[in-house]
Amino acid sequence: MPPTSATEELPTLAAATRQGPRVALRWISEPDREQELTHAELLDQADRAAAALTRLGVRAGDRVAVHLPLIPESVIATLACGRLDAVRSTLPVGLRAPELRDRLAGMDVKVLITADGDWRRGEPQALKPLIDRALAGRARQPKVLVVHRLARPVSWTPGRDLWWHEQLGAAGDPAGRPYS
Numbered sequence: 001m002p003p004t005s006a007t008e009e010l011p012t013l014a015a016a017t018r019q020g021p022r023v024a025l026r027w028i029s030e031p032d033r034e035q036e037l038t039h040a041e042l043l044d045q046a047d048r049a050a051a052a053l054t055r056l057g058v059r060a061g062d063r064v065a066v067h068l069p070l071i072p073e074s075v076i077a078t079l080a081c082g083r084l085d086a087v088r089s090t091l092p093v094g095l096r097a098p099e100l101r102d103r104l105a106g107m108d109v110k111v112l113i114t115a116d117g118d119w120r121r122g123e124p125q126a127l128k129p130l131i132d133r134a135l136a137g138r139a140r141q142p143k144v145l146v147v148h149r150l151a152r153p154v155s156w157t158p159g160r161d162l163w164w165h166e167q168l169g170a171a172g173d174p175a176g177r178p179y180s
Contacts, residue, residue, distance in 0.1 A: 049080035052167040060085035067091035100134035117150040
């Protein structure tokens, strides 16, 4: 239905999508775990991630390195970078620490997003220790957002390493209200 007055607006695609329960992302993990996100949930998570990255100092043109397996948070990080007009650089999960160090040497990364680990061929694989070794000795350390995937101890550098879920929960929504 067309607007009835000059002040009435047509709904945007984003606004209409936020209201719909359609599944936007279906993810099935190796140990038979399934997760579905609707369009509204995916956009909400992207808003939270963008707000968290903004709190960490990411602005348009800044580089965010993403070292994540194929998990929903990888899509969310991509959408968040797009919202901020930040440059998303992929660090493939299969790289070893020296290769990651070489790739990071050529980047001015403000935030690096990784996971504590993931499943591969039925076995848990640690990812965070690779990032720790790749960042060792760097004069300028980026903030490291860590997605929690495995129930095992994680090496931690206070002041640098932050949990993804805590940062998204603390970020608040675009209107400035904290998420509960």
